Amino acid sequence: MVFLMLLAGCTTRPVSTGGVTATDNAGELVEPEQTPPESPAKAPVPVRPFPEDALYQLLLAEISGYRGAYDEALAIYREQALRLQDPGVAARAARLARYLKKNDVLAEVAAVWSELEPSHMEPWQYLTDFAIQQEDYQSALRYMSKIDGLGGEVNSTSLPIGLKAYRKSPRAPCLRACVR
Secondary structure, three states: OHHHHHHHHHHHOOOOOOOOOEEOOOOOEEOOOOOOOOOOOOOOOOOOOOOHHHHHHHHHHHHHHHOOOHHHHHHHHHHHHHHHOOHHHHHHHHHHHHHHOOHHHHHHHHHHHHHHOOOOHHHHHHHHHHHHHOOOHHHHHHHHHHHHHOOOOOOOOOHHHHHHHHHOOOOHHHHHHHHO
16 A cells, blocks of 8 residues: 555656756746757767677687686777777777786777777877887877877876986987977
């Protein structure tokens, strides 16, 4: 009996629309006109099905990750990112590689991701960090330029360390020429 009363109470409760209601002169509730928030125009993401065996492998990677077998999950994601050339799979592989600090895999899948989604800043940031770690400062500057062109900020904690080491190298004049 109590359950039925609670159930009836829930069904008759008014639903809030999130807007502020007001009363007019007659005392009736007046809902404000609601305009949906404008969202930036995005290009539609092409949807394509995965081959059945690839879907199985991606599910296996997810389950491996949930069970703590991160290296196994990364190996599967890497393989599928290279095979499928899908930006979502490449992004997932890159983020997992970054988490596991597998920099060679990160660079490989971030390069794939940057080709598939050149207007996405995250893979360019990963490539910048990897290039600095490898002391490939010319590539790092190219990647930083790409990030800047996309309206982002370069967020590299290893840049000052890399530049300090680079200043001592015979390639330092190149850096000065690139920065000017």
